[in-house]
Amino acid sequence: MKYDQKLPIAILILGLIGAGAFAQDDPGKQLNKLLAEKTGKRLQFSFEFRQRLEDRTGQVFGRDRDLAADYIRLRFGASLKPVSWLKLSALAQDTRAPLYGLPAPGNVKDPLDLQEGYIEMFAASQRGVGMTVGRQMINYGDTRLIGSPQWAYTARTWDTARLYYVTKKTKFEFFSLSPIVPRGTEFNRPVLGDRIWGTYNTFREVVGKTVIDAYALRHDQNRPGGFTGVGSLGINVFGSRWAVPLPRNFRFTAEGVLQGGHVGPLTHRAQGFAGQVGYKTSMAGKPVDLANEYKYASGTDPSSGKDGTFDQLYPAAHDKLGHIDLIGWKNIHNIRSMTTLTARKGWNVVLMYNASWLADTRDALYNAQGRAIVRSAAGTAGRWVGQELDLYTNYQVWGMSLGAGIGQFFPGTFVRNMTPGARSRLLYLSTGYSF
Numbered sequence: 034m035k036y037d038q039k040l041p042i043a044i045l046i047l048g049l050i051g052a053g054a055f056a057q058d059d060p061g062k063q064l065n066k067l068l069a070e071k072t073g074k075r076l077q078f079s080f081e082f083r084q085r086l087e088d089r090t091g092q093v094f095g096r097d098r099d100l101a102a103d104y105i106r107l108r109f110g111a112s113l114k115p116v117s118w119l120k121l122s123a124l125a126q127d128t129r130a131p132l133y134g135l136p137a138p139g140n141v142k143d144p145l146d147l148q149e150g151y152i153e154m155f156a157a158s159q160r161g162v163g164m165t166v167g168r169q170m171i172n173y174g175d176t177r178l179i180g181s182p183q184w185a186y187t188a189r190t191w192d193t194a195r196l197y198y199v200t201k202k203t204k205f206e207f208f209s210l211s212p213i214v215p216r217g218t219e220f221n222r223p224v225l226g227d228r229i230w231g232t233y234n235t236f237r238e239v240v241g242k243t244v245i246d247a248y249a250l251r252h253d254q255n256r257p258g259g260f261t262g263v264g265s266l267g268i269n270v271f272g273s274r275w276a277v278p279l280p281r282n283f284r285f286t287a288e289g290v291l292q293g294g295h296v297g298p299l300t301h302r303a304q305g306f307a308g309q310v311g312y313k314t315s316m317a318g319k320p321v322d323l324a325n326e327y328k329y330a331s332g333t334d335p336s337s338g339k340d341g342t343f344d345q346l347y348p349a350a351h352d353k354l355g356h357i358d359l360i361g362w363k364n365i366h367n368i369r370s371m372t373t374l375t376a377r378k379g380w381n382v383v384l385m386y387n388a389s390w391l392a393d394t395r396d397a398l399y400n401a402q403g404r405a406i407v408r409s410a411a412g413t414a415g416r417w418v419g420q421e422l423d424l425y426t427n428y429q430v431w432g433m434s435l436g437a438g439i440g441q442f443f444p445g446t447f448v449r450n451m452t453p454g455a456r457s458r459l460l461y462l463s464t465g466y467s468f
Contacts, residue, residue, distance in 0.1 A: 061432055061468025075115065078468075079124070081108040085436075085463035093359070093406060094448050095455030102133040104141060104186045108148065108467075117157035124149035128187050139215035141186045146221050148190050165195045168213065172349060173233050174246050174274045177288060177307060177362065179210070180349025184358075187215050189347060192223035202237045212347055226258025229346060231270070246274040251294075252346060262297035268344050269294045282313040296340040303343040305330040305362065322373040328354070332364030332393030335410075342396055350401045355387040356423035356440040357459045363399040364392045365418070379429040389418040391447060398447065407451040415446030436463040 061080055068076050083106040090099045110124035126148035130137040151167025170181035170190045181189045190213045197206040209230040211223035231250035239245055250270040254260040272290035279285055285308075292303040309326040330343035345362040354360045354367050367389045374382045391398065394412035397405035409415075425438025442457040 061466075065468065075113060077112050079108070079110040079112075081106065081465070081467040083107075083463070083465040083467075085461055087459065087461045089357075089457070089459055091442075091455030091457040093400070093452070094442075094444055094457055095453030096406070100134070102141075103131045105129045105131065106186065106188075110149065118154060120153040120155070122149060122151055122153070123147070126187070130186070139187070139217050143187050143215040143217060143221070146215070148188070151193075160199055160201070163197050163199065165193065168192050171210065173248070175286070175288065175307075176349035177353065178250075178270070178272070178290070178346040178348055179229065180347070182349035182351050184349075184351035189213070189349075202239075204235045205232070206234060207232050224258050226253075226255040227260075228253055228258075242278050244276040246288075248272055250346075252344060260297075264295075264297045266296050267294045268292055268296070268301055270344070270346070284311045285309070286311070290343075292344060296342075299338070299340040301340045301344075303331045303341050305343045305345075316374065319377075320375040322371075322375075324369075324371045324373075326367075326369040326371070328362060328365070328367040328369070329392065330362045330365050332391065332396030334393055335395055341393070342399075345403050352385070354389060354401070355421040355442065356385060356425060356438060357421060357442055357457055358401040359421070359442055359457055360389055360418065361399040361401045361403050363403055364396040365399070366390050366392055380426070382426045383424070385421075385423040385425075387421040387423075389420070390416045390445070391418060394447075398451075409447070409451055414450040417445035417447055419443050419445035419448050432466050432468045434463070434465040434467075436465075437461065 065077050068078065084103065086103045088101045092098065092100060105128065107127045108124055110122065112120060112122040114120050124147075125145060126143070127145045128141065128143045130141040133141065147168060149167075149169050151165055151169045153163065153165045155163030168190055170188060171193065172180045176182075191210045192213060193208060193210045195206060195208040197204060209228060211225050211228045213221045214224050215221055229250055229252050231248065233246065233248040233250070236245045236247070248270070252266065252268040252270065254266040256265070260266045270290060270292050272288060274288040275286065277285045287308040288306070290305040292301060294301045307326065307328045309324055311322065311324040314321050314323065330345065331341050332343075333339075333341040343363050348362065350361065351358055353362065354365070354369070360367070367387060370386045372384045376382055394414070394416050395410060397408035398418060400406050419442055421440060421442045423438065423440040425436065425440070427434060427436040438459070438461055440459040444452075444454045444456065448454055
């Protein structure tokens, strides 16, 4: 589609001018340094401006219209520590989508609202018992199940209560989370009928420098909370993540998840796995990081009489199964290969390849938000979903960032048989500044 380019170009130029102006001295950092000196590190401010101009064609394999728009996010926050064990934090956020063309949904346009507002009580030594209550952006582990994706236009946040105990090598945490749903012109409120509660624990240097996470969670959702079936959803999630550094610059990360409970009247039994092998080397004197990953999430076999579709909860899903974010971690096999070149300090170039196929041909293909895109009830449309190739870069200096990228999805048999079969493409240019 065609659109007026004057506004996004003007914003981009302002961003580049700002980058030059700040290259010698970042005023945001200088402000916080001055505040730290004057207040004894009790008061800190934060600010973020982010703009991303996108052109998306062949959306959802041609099922949705092409879309070109400019996405802008502004944030301003402050934190205060009146005493060493108490922190008060607030963050306002305003997101807009100029040139969207249609009434913009809440996930891309959410005028001024409260993104964070919480109280944290914790010892100054960061050891012992602590508690956080309020609205907060949260990430656990590799954010495969629970995360606040900063790539997203609005970025998910939660109303939460968290209680934790921390030692030098361990953290035991108990929490309850309810996701915030952007409501456009209304104040954003939690969806209390949709909540995740349980425990997430981390153990460091158990064997060498290995980090182990172990968690037991419960996902409850009723009809007011968004469940669309009969009755309610109640899923138990048991999992563990291992991050193991290996000799000769290798590393290994694995995460396994088992699920039980019920989805409406059906018994729920599902599982998921992700494993990655990484290696750091150099090319022409520049650092290079190589990572190869396999992911699996179960689907439903209709003849079993049970629900077997993996519940991906609320992940920070960007880049997990492709840069375009077409596919979710449900009923899927995925192979990802990622090469990251550090051209210079603050400047990375990434080449990524993804290949995906269905775990069960009679279950649906799901999007990054976990909703079904299309299903072949007879399982005759094939298993091969397709492959994606992405190339993108990001440069950061003194709080400024400049990024660009292109991604192309090549449909496989299943997508060609069940959708218009378009080659979904993303092209973008972004600027930002934060402190």
